[in-house]
Amino acid sequence: QVELxxxxxxxxxxxGSLTLSCAASGRTxxxxxxxxxxxxxxxxxxxxxxxxxxxxxTWYADSVKGRFIISRENGNGDxxxxxxxDSLEPEDTASYYxxxxxxxxxxxxxxxxxxxxxxxxxxxx
Numbered sequence: 001q002v003e004l005x006x007x008x009x010x011x012x013x014x015x016g017s018l019t020l021s022c023a024a025s026g027r028t029x030x031x032x033x034x035x036x037x038x039x040x041x042x043x044x045x046x047x048x049x050x051x052x053x054x055x056x057x058t059w060y061a062d063s064v065k066g067r068f069i070i071s072r073e074n075g076n077g078d079x080x081x082x083x084x085x086d087s088l089e090p091e092d093t094a095s096y097y098x099x100x101x102x103x104x105x106x107x108x109x110x111x112x113x114x115x116x117x118x119x120x121x122x123x124x125x
Contacts, residue, residue, distance in 0.1 A: 002026040002114040004098045009119030016123070017086045022098030022116055024079040033101050034072055034081040035112060038094035038121075047107035048096070049083060059105055063091075088123045095120050 008020040022034065035050040049060045049070040058070050069084040081098060096119050099112035106112070 002029060002100060004100060004114055004116035006096065006098050006116040006119040009096060009121045011122040011124065012088055014089055014123055014125050016088050017084070018088065018121060019085065020083040020096055020098075020119060020121075022081040022083075024081070024098075024100060024114075025077075028077075029079045029100065031102060032079070032114075033104055033106065033112075034070075034079070035099045035101070035106070036070060036081070036083045037097045037099060037109060037112075038092075039097070039118075040094040043094075045097070045109055047109070050106065051081065052104055057104070059107070061107070085121070088121075090123045090125045093121060093123050 003026045005023050031053050036048040037045050038048050039045040051058045051070045051072050055072045067087045072081045098116040100114040101112035103111040
């Protein structure tokens with residue numbers, strides 16, 4: 001069983017920055033892609049960013065390109081993904097979820113097998 005735990009959410013004014021972290025633990029996470037999704041009240045969960053196992057390939061939703069950067073660190077049994085968010089806008093307000101899966105380049109939630117509990121990001125104007 002894999003456990004994903006997000007942290008780093010909070011409240012910030014428009015134009016500000018936050019960095020989210022996602023720690024993966026449990027069974028081996030070897031080869032897993034990691035992604036970030038978000039869900040605002042009354043809206044469907046949407047893809048934000050993804051990163052390959054090696055960290056050499058990343059992909060983003062158009063709405064966050066140039067503002068968000070995804071990265072990861074793979075240690076000895078520990079894997080952590082980060083989402084650096086700059087130039088935040090009120091439209092970025094949502095619960096942010098970390099996910100792990102085996103399909104590269106995926107932007108579909110169904111392709112991710114493991115999910116964190118979410119962390120809230122609130123951007124005020």
